[in-house]
């Protein structure tokens with residue numbers, strides 16, 4: 001049998017240099033062109049199917065506003081959760097607070113709502129903070145669920161300390177590292193690490209000096225303002241105390 005015929009039929013041609021219209025040799029064999037076409041075709045098909053499966057499916061969005069809510073220990077406040085239909089989404093949506101700090105309760109005016117493309121749905125959420133809840137800046141995660149289609153919104157919750165607030169030093173960090181307190185409140189830093197740490201104000205307003213394990217230092221903040229601080233042996237450890245009226 002003619003070996004050249006076999007090569008043509010089964011694309012075993014190897015390097016068949018074809019002269020193109022510019023008279024240059026074309027290094028691409030017919031087999032490479034076919035493989036390239038198949039790969040490109042498959043990729044485009046995948047992109048198309050992916051687009052149809054995800055982008056075109058009805059969906060919805062959720063946002064919480066305002067982005068950050070501040071309240072005192074023992075207080076309560078409301079914020080808004082807005083749901084919007086995308087691509088004619090029309091279904092029941094259930095809301096819940098998925099992640100909340102200890103001592104905080106979140107309730108919604110409506111837990112279940114029907115969302116249609118007619119209009120956005122805005123639900124009022126109520127936050128209640130126990131007087132014993134730890135002051136600090138937290139993230140509240142609000143989860144919406146519609147038959148397993150889940151979306152989340154994050155509400156920043158700043159619990160303002162009103163009396164005596166403990167900042168734990170552990171694993172080379174301050175907890176909370178971002179603290180707002182009412183004027184005249186006391187902050188106590190307690191070091192739980194084996195390693196010694198300090199909380200030293202950038203501008204010299206206070207300095208705990210080196211705290212050994214289980215040692216503590218107390219400071220009453222009488223002046224309104226923002227007091228960033230850091231750890232002298234580990235300057236990457238940083239925190240801030242904000243004092244409000």
Ligand SMILES: [Cu+2]
Nearest residue numbers: 197198231234
């Ligand atoms: Cu340190």
